[in-house]
Amino acid sequence: MAxxxxxxPVQRTEDERLITGKGGYLDDLGxxxxxxxxxRSPHAHARVRDIDVTGALDVEGLVAVYTHEDLSGxxxxxxxxxxxxxxxxxxxxxxxxxxEYVHYVGEPVVMVVARDRYVAEDAVGRIAVDxxxxxxxxxxxxxxxxxxxxxxxxxxNVAAHLVQEVGDARAAIAAAPNRxxxxxxxxxxxxTPMEGRxxxxxxxxxxxxxxxxxxxxxxxxVRAAVAxxxxxxxxxxxxxxxxxxxxxxxxxxxPWPEELMxxxxxxxxGHEVKWAEDRRExxxxxxxxxxxxxxxxxxxDDEGRLLGLDVDILHDNGAYLPYGIIVPIVTxxxxxxxxxxxxxxxxxxxxxxxxxxxxxxxxxxxxxxVFAMERTMDAIAAHLGMDxxxxxxxxxxxxxxxxxxQGLLFQDGRPLIYDSxxxxxxxxxxxxxxxxxxxxxxxxxxxxxxxxxxxGLACYVEGTGPGPYEGxxxxxxxxGKVRVATGLTTQGQGHQTxxxxxxxxxxxxxMSDISVTTGDTRRMPYSVGTFASRGAVxxxxxxxxxxxxxxxxxxxxxxxxxxxxxxxxxxxDGRVQVRGTPSAGIELGTVAVLSNPLRYAFDEASKAAxxxxxxxxxxxPPVAADDEPGLEGTDFYSPLRSTFASGMHAVVVETDPExxxxxxxxxCVVHDCGKLVNPLIVEGQxxxxxxxxxxxxxxxxMEYDSGGQLLNASFMDFLMPYASEVPKVEIDHLETPxxxxxxxxxxxxxAGVIPGAAVIAAAVEDAEGFAITRMPVSPSELFxxxxxxxxxxxxxxxxxxxxxxxxxx
Amino acid sequence: xxxxxxxxRLRVNGAEHTATVPARRLLSDCLRQDLGLTxxxxxxxxxxxxxxxxxxxxxxxxSCLMFAVSAQGHEITTVEGLAEPDGTLHxxxxxxxxxxxxxCGFCTPGFLTVVSAYLEDNPDPTEEEAREAVGGNLCRCTGxxxxxxxxxxxxxxxxxxxxxxxxxxxxxxxxxxR
Numbered sequence: 001m002a003x004x005x006x007x008x009p010v011q012r013t014e015d016e017r018l019i020t021g022k023g024g025y026l027d028d029l030g031x032x033x034x035x036x037x038x039x040r041s042p043h044a045h046a047r048v049r050d051i052d053v054t055g056a057l058d059v060e061g062l063v064a065v066y067t068h069e070d071l072s073g074x075x076x077x078x079x080x081x082x083x084x085x086x087x088x089x090x091x092x093x094x095x096x097x098x099x100e101y102v103h104y105v106g107e108p109v110v111m112v113v114a115r116d117r118y119v120a121e122d123a124v125g126r127i128a129v130d131x132x133x134x135x136x137x138x139x140x141x142x143x144x145x146x147x148x149x150x151x152x153x154x155x156x157n158v159a160a161h162l163v164q165e166v167g168d169a170r171a172a173i174a175a176a177p178n179r180x181x182x183x184x185x186x187x188x189x190x191x192t193p194m195e196g197r198x199x200x201x202x203x204x205x206x207x208x209x210x211x212x213x214x215x216x217x218x219x220x221x222v223r224a225a226v227a228x229x230x231x232x233x234x235x236x237x238x239x240x241x242x243x244x245x246x247x248x249x250x251x252x253x254x255p256w257p258e259e260l261m262x263x264x265x266x267x268x269x270g271h272e273v274k275w276a277e278d279r280r281e282x283x284x285x286x287x288x289x290x291x292x293x294x295x296x297x298x299x300x301d302d303e304g305r306l307l308g309l310d311v312d313i314l315h316d317n318g319a320y321l322p323y324g325i326i327v328p329i330v331t332x333x334x335x336x337x338x339x340x341x342x343x344x345x346x347x348x349x350x351x352x353x354x355x356x357x358x359x360x361x362x363x364x365x366x367x368x369x370v371f372a373m374e375r376t377m378d379a380i381a382a383h384l385g386m387d388x389x390x391x392x393x394x395x396x397x398x399x400x401x402x403x404x405x406q407g408l409l410f411q412d413g414r415p416l417i418y419d420s421x422x423x424x425x426x427x428x429x430x431x432x433x434x435x436x437x438x439x440x441x442x443x444x445x446x447x448x449x450x451x452x453x454x455x456g457l458a459c460y461v462e463g464t465g466p467g468p469y470e471g472x473x474x475x476x477x478x479x480g481k482v483r484v485a486t487g488l489t490t491q492g493q494g495h496q497t498x499x500x501x502x503x504x505x506x507x508x509x510x511m512s513d514i515s516v517t518t519g520d521t522r523r524m525p526y527s528v529g530t531f532a533s534r535g536a537v538x539x540x541x542x543x544x545x546x547x548x549x550x551x552x553x554x555x556x557x558x559x560x561x562x563x564x565x566x567x568x569x570x571x572x573d574g575r576v577q578v579r580g581t582p583s584a585g586i587e588l589g590t591v592a593v594l595s596n597p598l599r600y601a602f603d604e605a606s607k608a609a610x611x612x613x614x615x616x617x618x619x620x621p622p623v624a625a626d627d628e629p630g631l632e633g634t635d636f637y638s639p640l641r642s643t644f645a646s647g648m649h650a651v652v653v654e655t656d657p658e659x660x661x662x663x664x665x666x667x668c669v670v671h672d673c674g675k676l677v678n679p680l681i682v683e684g685q686x687x688x689x690x691x692x693x694x695x696x697x698x699x700x701x702m703e704y705d706s707g708g709q710l711l712n713a714s715f716m717d718f719l720m721p722y723a724s725e726v727p728k729v730e731i732d733h734l735e736t737p738x739x740x741x742x743x744x745x746x747x748x749x750x751a752g753v754i755p756g757a758a759v760i761a762a763a764v765e766d767a768e769g770f771a772i773t774r775m776p777v778s779p780s781e782l783f784x785x786x787x788x789x790x791x792x793x794x795x796x797x798x799x800x801x802x803x804x805x806x807x808x809x
Numbered sequence: 810x811x812x813x814x815x816x817x818r819l820r821v822n823g824a825e826h827t828a829t830v831p832a833r834r835l836l837s838d839c840l841r842q843d844l845g846l847t848x849x850x851x852x853x854x855x856x857x858x859x860x861x862x863x864x865x866x867x868x869x870x871x872s873c874l875m876f877a878v879s880a881q882g883h884e885i886t887t888v889e890g891l892a893e894p895d896g897t898l899h900x901x902x903x904x905x906x907x908x909x910x911x912x913c914g915f916c917t918p919g920f921l922t923v924v925s926a927y928l929e930d931n932p933d934p935t936e937e938e939a940r941e942a943v944g945g946n947l948c949r950c951t952g953x954x955x956x957x958x959x960x961x962x963x964x965x966x967x968x969x970x971x972x973x974x975x976x977x978x979x980x981x982x983x984x985x986x987r
Contacts, residue, residue, distance in 0.1 A: 018914030021848015021888035028847035245915025492913030691952030715857035
């Protein structure tokens, strides 16, 4: 029996090319392509009065200049609203090039195509756009006040309004023995992958075919959107996703204006065109996330059990709503975490502002939801003088209550029913890992030395692996090599390795014989994309199912050839053999030869499949009516609903008594994503998530001024952590398998980031003794909070939270 | 308008190359576009992220902050030049693979060039020193956990190999090649 690959910390197969400089990222392709660059709005809100391109026309190497006036048909219409929802009141999306108005700094207005990027940018600099500036709307407060309106034709800035309720939360809160309110605030951040967006298009006029390469998280989505906009049949568009230098959510948005303009221009010019985003473009003109204001009202009993929870959310969706309202829906539903909320009411308003669009960033609304719930848990503990872990335990859904129906509709449009999980076990693990019960003594000892240390805890549940589906195609070549394809894309999660591990086990072939292709519509046109921690769950399950189909066929054909019963056969190391009699066997490659009846031999092995060799059954056609030639299997995995991973983080911080610098002393993670396909990869995902969680809690924010200018649109000013800022991460795993899919797995990609802001706020609060209600928190903010606290402007814990809206507002 | 072009000769990974470039052409763009060495990646073009780091006369240098015309007369090593001519991977490359020190791989060439140089001067770093050594490069995927591990592992591989090589451990000592 070959070693089982599933669950092994297998080294990644993608690494060899990536460590030798042989990766092929978007901008590594298309050496002969023209380069595109864009004139982008310098104003947050303006009307375009006139565009004068004459200054650019004598730039040597200029190929073309396009404005909205050059577009027609679907290209001249607004971009699609990707995920419609009945709660959307007025869903605005941008144009490929601005038509009359611009609504954020960075919005593309003019496209320039030139010999190379240097020349294209020379031309961009010589194009004069005359703007009539209009009032910007920056920040949630301004958007909610609606004294200024972002979009013409609207009377306010409310893009969507949704109320979900289970039970009568307000009555339950009114009747509860204890009641507190919290006002919470989270700032904007962004995915910020090391590689920005990029598109490279080749139009073949003779075949009327478009080949589009895009640094995207969805090949099939881009294909459908580009075909619709360019007026092409789906069959005329191939989308190939090369190596992608990180995504974290931003690259699920499609089609970007640039993603339409580049293929459109390639067709118009009959020449390859490429655009690779630069860093400033990525900061201003891609997408951000996180910004929310939350008002929480909670009623609870004297043991800390929730009786009613009422949450009101204001969500900043930026200038447009191309991705719909997935982020605030996720916040509203995933806020519940591992808890039973009693009666629950959640209401959100999604608001337009004249800033970059807001679309999912790793965690996708969950960090905000977890912040609301975990800050609430800590507030309850402070109010009752209880241990913070005990309050959480008092509210946990118990393992025997699974599957547990929260009574809401989740982001996949399906019921919010948790499939499995063991939250009490996770809590025990995290308490042990961080030394929760011994911390009071440590804190007291530190305080006696004049040091300020604090500990925090935060729990989350993450719906992962949402449908609708993904597909797998597995094929054995006559060489015995196995080709695997799935439609979703990969951007660092090691899918080539993980999927090969799964297929290796299912088929009984060595991993070295397996190659995996992702995100290529030529190989698997039916697909959805990589988001919501769904890659391993969806495509892992799909390729497993496809491999099982293939194996069934291989055994059937081999049984004929070996004159054995298929039930007695097994595949070991790429060879089909009789169980117990390994000498009686046939190579999988030979089975592939036999699976395809031939008239013409092309090599020695293929002779076996030609018409005059071997005994034929003249009563049957060479390919049976219910069969097809070739040794391959295709299948699709479509889950009933999402599977729910969970975890808990605990962190110990030290705050400098003088400078208010915040240092993380320990960062502990207990993580349950069901069965682990590859622990090396899963831990890597957790590490990266934690780093982004720490970043969002302590360093990163998008600093817009009141005019809508992004002040920190560079790596000089946006504080993305280096190795010096990210603490060492300690991880323990729990495995409660999912009953929903054939492998028992749950998603792992986003988990690490989700409780970051909540857990660090809790620890800082514990160190300081007053409430932390806004994240991120910088040393200077903490310093000023201390001064206010010292002057009596902030109430001390416990009891601080009952002073609604005063703490840290 | 047309701009003046310059014939330049660059020595990259031990081989002579020529290119015709305007004076403003960045070394990063020249390597990638004129010489086809796309292993060097461009992450920010303002010298902060370190993805474009190459070695110039052995020293880690941000190729987005250097003009191609100024690179003449210098010995440039890119990620493509780290492995031995026979394809044997550099210890740093092996360590990054072994320790899962990369995910999307976009920043990786910059880390590899930086660490390869660092270990020549500091063959036996502590964990804290290893963390400091990569402190000028951004990675968005790994949280640096396994990158730090990979630096330590690469140092270990170098020492193991030096010990196994004729001449013994001395070969891995400080000052080698510098």
